Amino acid sequence: MLPAPWFAVRVAIERVAVLGLGLIGGSLLLRSASNSASVVGYDADPRTRAAVAERLGNAAIAPDPATAVHDADLVVLAVPLPAVAAVSGALREVGYRGLLTDVTSVKEPVRALVAGAVPDARWVGGHPMAGKEASGFDAADAGLLTGCAWALCLDEETSLPDWLDVARWVLSLGGQVAPLTSAEHDAAVARISHLPHLVAAALATGAAAEPIGAAALGLGAGSFRDATRVAATRAALTAAMCGGNAVALTAELDGLIDRLTAARELLTRADPIDALTGWLDNARAIRAQWPPQGEKADIPLTRDDLLAAGRAGGRLTAIHADTATALIPRPS
Amino acid sequence: MLPAPWFAVRVAIERVAVLGLGLIGGSLLLRSASNSASVVGYDADPRTRAAVAERLGNAAIAPDPATAVHDADLVVLAVPLPAVAAVSGALREVGYRGLLTDVTSVKEPVRALVAGAVPDARWVGGHPMAGKEASGFDAADAGLLTGCAWALCLDEETSLPDWLDVARWVLSLGGQVAPLTSAEHDAAVARISHLPHLVAAALATGAAAEPIGAAALGLGAGSFRDATRVAATRAALTAAMCGGNAVALTAELDGLIDRLTAARELLTRADPIDALTGWLDNARAIRAQWPPQGEKADIPLTRDDLLAAGRAGGRLTAIHADTATALIPRPS
Numbered sequence: 067m068l069p070a071p072w073f074a075v076r077v078a079i080e081r082v083a084v085l086g087l088g089l090i091g092g093s094l095l096l097r098s099a100s101n102s103a104s105v106v107g108y109d110a111d112p113r114t115r116a117a118v119a120e121r122l123g124n125a126a127i128a129p130d131p132a133t134a135v136h137d138a139d140l141v142v143l144a145v146p147l148p149a150v151a152a153v154s155g156a157l158r159e160v161g162y163r164g165l166l167t168d169v170t171s172v173k174e175p176v177r178a179l180v181a182g183a184v185p186d187a188r189w190v191g192g193h194p195m196a197g198k199e200a201s202g203f204d205a206a207d208a209g210l211l212t213g214c215a216w217a218l219c220l221d222e223e224t225s226l227p228d229w230l231d232v233a234r235w236v237l238s239l240g241g242q243v244a245p246l247t248s249a250e251h252d253a254a255v256a257r258i259s260h261l262p263h264l265v266a267a268a269l270a271t272g273a274a275a276e277p278i279g280a281a282a283l284g285l286g287a288g289s290f291r292d293a294t295r296v297a298a299t300r301a302a303l304t305a306a307m308c309g310g311n312a313v314a315l316t317a318e319l320d321g322l323i324d325r326l327t328a329a330r331e332l333l334t335r336a337d338p339i340d341a342l343t344g345w346l347d348n349a350r351a352i353r354a355q356w357p358p359q360g361e362k363a364d365i366p367l368t369r370d371d372l373l374a375a376g377r378a379g380g381r382l383t384a385i386h387a388d389t390a391t392a393l394i395p396r397p398s
Numbered sequence: 399m400l401p402a403p404w405f406a407v408r409v410a411i412e413r414v415a416v417l418g419l420g421l422i423g424g425s426l427l428l429r430s431a432s433n434s435a436s437v438v439g440y441d442a443d444p445r446t447r448a449a450v451a452e453r454l455g456n457a458a459i460a461p462d463p464a465t466a467v468h469d470a471d472l473v474v475l476a477v478p479l480p481a482v483a484a485v486s487g488a489l490r491e492v493g494y495r496g497l498l499t500d501v502t503s504v505k506e507p508v509r510a511l512v513a514g515a516v517p518d519a520r521w522v523g524g525h526p527m528a529g530k531e532a533s534g535f536d537a538a539d540a541g542l543l544t545g546c547a548w549a550l551c552l553d554e555e556t557s558l559p560d561w562l563d564v565a566r567w568v569l570s571l572g573g574q575v576a577p578l579t580s581a582e583h584d585a586a587v588a589r590i591s592h593l594p595h596l597v598a599a600a601l602a603t604g605a606a607a608e609p610i611g612a613a614a615l616g617l618g619a620g621s622f623r624d625a626t627r628v629a630a631t632r633a634a635l636t637a638a639m640c641g642g643n644a645v646a647l648t649a650e651l652d653g654l655i656d657r658l659t660a661a662r663e664l665l666t667r668a669d670p671i672d673a674l675t676g677w678l679d680n681a682r683a684i685r686a687q688w689p690p691q692g693e694k695a696d697i698p699l700t701r702d703d704l705l706a707a708g709r710a711g712g713r714l715t716a717i718h719a720d721t722a723t724a725l726i727p728r729p730s
Contacts (some may be wrong), residue, residue, distance in 0.1 A: 284711030379616030
């Protein structure tokens with residue numbers, strides 16, 4: 067007898083365990099529950115566990131990680147980077163060997179930690195690009211993940227069938243899947259998330275500096291409000307994502323300092339207004355085309371085709387038997 | 399006979415002319431018209447004049463600057479910095495000697511231009527801290543200025559009675575008056591407006607850079623959206639305000655580059671997460687207290703008391719015969 071094709075024998079993800087119920091883990095739990103999926107959560111904080119029980123009933127919360135992951139088809143690590151080692155250790159203790167994903171904002175360190183602590187688990191790293199400056203289960207929202215880009219790591223060692231299973235689960239939650247390697251993800255988010263967080267903090271700190279700090283803060287309006295919004299994020303969370311991606315972020319920071327130094331030179335020209343106009347207009351053209359408008363395309367379910375779509379800024383919106391539907395930005 | 403006190407003989411501002419009907423001038427015109435104030439506008443663009451006539455009637459628009467300012471108690475220069483010299487020249491030609499204000503985002507260059515071109519006009523420099531990335535009369539909005547901080551320059555040569563007249567007019571439009579010198583204004587806005595505009599442009603340009611540009615733009619979410627929002631502003635407008643304030647902005651840019659260089663050093667520490675936490679928490683505390691919550695205070699109508707209120711980040715919300723009501727932030 068020939069072996070059945072994999073898609074005929076694989077069982078869909080039916081039971082999910084979410085470990086860590088902060089903003090992202092809590093939102094995942096709420097969204098899964100609203101899907102009527104079988105989902106159970108665990109959080110180290112007893113007040114969070116009580117809040118979940120009150121909101122979703124006792125069956126939605128487990129008293130410990132071992133109970134939460136018992137019989138799970140997929141375990142979601144939804145803790146900040148500094149807690150990933152401890153939670154991975156708990157998975158090792160119970161001998162977890164199933165599908166494992168995470169929602170951490172940096173992927174290479176998680177890849178290394180998981181490979182060391184639970185090498186038998188089938189890890190597919192993930193990162194939903196959703197967030198807000200508030201944190202904790204109180205800020206969780208079943209709609210937070212709807213329509214978000216959700217990076218899903220397709221590394222050398224990742225099993226493509228496992229990746230597709232996790233990708234289908236992401237789609238079931240309303241996410242749009244961006245296929246990238248862990249290293250590509252880390253370089254991209256250093257640029258469009260971690261760097262803006264550092265810059266927001268530097269702008270907020272600078273605004274308050276003497277002299278003229280109080281007057282400057284008093285005149286702050288829309289551009290200051292938006293440029294510094296994420297500086298209000300809990301420092302430990304921003305520190306974990308920036309510090310956990312230090313190498314990629316340092317390279318992006320160097321690029322930004324170079325660009326600001328170039329702008330400074332334009333400001334010292336005889337006609338700084340004229341000198342700045344072209345430099346600013348280049349940025350305007352880029353920002354005016356963002357977010358990119360994707361065009362529908364059918365992508366074969368091969369590793370190379372999926373990664374090519376992700377590298378072009380594409381997102382999968384549906385996965386069929388042999389192809390995925392993707393939105394691919396037009397090259398500018 | 400003793401001279402009458404100034405407040406008994408001064409005539410309130412009854413007829414206003416607005417020269418330049420883009421986002422701010424147009425919003426001023428719409429707001430004044432909704433106040434049933436006598437206001438007339440002029441714009442060099444015939445399509446804008448036609449749009450105003452269609453919206454507010456023919457009486458709201460003048461065919462040329464001379465007609466607009468005829469009989470005006472207050473002329474508002476609402477053109478970008480590069481056009482201030484030409485419009486000031488038009489005022490000189492008609493021998494304008496009345497109250498003059500402006501809404502330009504930088505004050506020292508306007509102060510110098512106006513002093514040279516129309517020395518007999520009684521200039522009180524102004525800058526409403528309101529805006530959006532769209533520009534032009536189509537984007538104007540009668541509500542844009544409501545509640546905004548409106549810097550009003552109280553320089554050595556400014557007549558205090560003139561300043562108070564213009565301040566009362568600002569209050570009548572829903573603005574809150576921040577008393578500052580032109581130099582203080584320029585230093586403050588370099589920090590909280592012009593610098594965020596340059597940074598937004600640098601972040602947008604950097605995001606698109608190869609390699610990984612398309613993937614990075616595809617993953618961009620809330621922090622990228624807000625950090626780069628004002629990069630979509632028309633380049634000529636941003637160039638005029640940044641280039642027109644080049645000295646103050648260069649100093650702020652140096653401060654930002656120093657702060658980013660300090661953050662870079664923290665990223666290279668053995669434990670970058672720990673190293674970044676304190677630095678980020680300082681910024682978080684500043685941003686969490688912004689916008690400042692003011693406490694009501696009565697301010698005597700003297701130059702020194704008004705400027706002290708402005709330097710503390712205060713805003714006047716009402717002007718009475720001998721005092722002003724101000725909202726003054728608590729020192730942090």
